[in-house]
Amino acid sequence: MPVTETAARSVAVRTGTVYFILFAISAVHMLNDTMQAVVSALFPIFEESMGLSYAQVGWIAFTLNMTSSVMQPVVGLVSDKRPAPWMLPFGMALSMIGLAGLAFAPSFWLLLLSVVLIGLGSAIFHPEGSRVVYFAAGGRRGLAQSIYQVGGNFGQSLAPLMTIFIFVPLGQRGAAWGMLLAAAAIVVLLKVVPWYSGQLAAHGAPAKxxxxxxxxxxxxxxxxxxxxxxxxxxxxxxxxxxxxxxxxMGNFYQFYVRDTYGLTISAAQLPLFLFMAAGVAGTFLGGILADRFGRKT
Incomplete structure (x- = not known):
């Protein structure tokens, strides 16, 4: 028999915070957002090797964000009615295919198609991942959400470092290394999905x-x-x-400091990394403060 949301919440609180699952799903969130960050990290490489304009770079960013963000409520609506733990590894598989296309795409339009697959993989992951956090949080909602979000923000902050150490030396083909991120995420999810399925079977069925x-x-x-x-x-x-x-900031600041201050693409990644790393710190501290003083405060 399905239970109400209040009853499910009380069960979660009684069982306490499941840190192993929280850190596992946060790690997958990090890997997922790192795969998204591969796209923005490759912008200066695409601009140089494929001769893309700023407008075309903007269309790539637009395509990624629209597919990864706008599709999330659609996936969330479906998963609320019919939760599907298997969607988590399926989303990672889509991102893996997209990264392979990103590494070897010979044209702008194939780049966009690859980005669509990466965006869809991310859109599929986030709603189900948030539900895993809900079950694993126990009574520490703010901390649990911050752990989950820190994973994603940290993954995004890796984009400047990937540009410096991977894509400047290897070029577009370096995106193939991102497939290892998807493989690692699937391995971690093999531990998360059975636990998540058990939670759904025990007290997670959507209430009418x-x-x-x-x-x-x-x-x-x-x-x-x-x-x-x-x-x-x-x-x-x-x-x-x-x-x-x-x-x-994430997509175009590197071009601005290059053109305005004469920095190399590698050097332009350093202020961008500091900006993103500060976001990681703020997210984590925000969750702790929310539990301490209340989310509204």
């Missing part, structure tokens, strides 16, 4: 929503729905604004 009985309850439910929708739209605007400047 009860229809309000009377007119007052119906009015209250509609009012609550409006408040929730307003809060979600406000959060969406905030995340959009934050992501706008973060994407601009």
């Amino acid at each position: 929503r009860r229809k309000p009985a009377g007119a007052e309850q119906l009015h209250a439910a509609r009012k609550e729905r409006r408040v929730v929708m307003f809060a979600l739209m406000l959060l969406l605007v905030l995340v959009f604004c934050r992501s706008w400047y973060a994407a601009g």
Whole structure:
């Protein structure tokens, strides 16, 4: 019998925080976002070797972010109704195929197709990964979420280092090394998926929503729905604004400092790395502070 969300939460709290699973899914999050970071790390290589314009580089970034972000609610909607642990390794397999295409794509359009596969793999991973965090968090929601997010942010922060140590020496073919990241993620998920399946079987089946009985309850439910929708739209605007400047920094700042200050592409990665590393630190500290002082505060 499916249990309510409140009951599932109480079970999770009683069982405590499962740190092994938290760090495992955070590691997979790191590997997943590192695979996404391979795309932005290759921008200066693509610009030089394939003669891409800034507009074409922007289209690659747009394609990656649209497929990895816009598809996430679609996958989340489906997985809420029918959770599927097997989707986690499937998403990693899609990213692996995309990285192979990225390494050997001879044209701009094949680059875009490869990026679509990487984006879809990421979109599939995130909703199911968040549910794993939900079950493993116990009573430490802020810390659990920060551990999960730190993995992703750390993976993104590796892009400048990959440009320096892999893609400047090896060029576009260096993206093939990213396939090892996908393989490592699948290996880790072989430990996570059975545990996640057990949690779903025990107390994770989605509960059916009860229809309000009377007119007052119906009015209250509609009012609550409006408040929730307003809060979600406000959060969406905030995340959009934050992501706008973060994407601009991550994708184009390296070109700006190269052209403005005369730095080499390798040297231009250092300030970019500091920016991303500060995001990792802020995410981790934010989770600890949220548990200590409350998420609203």
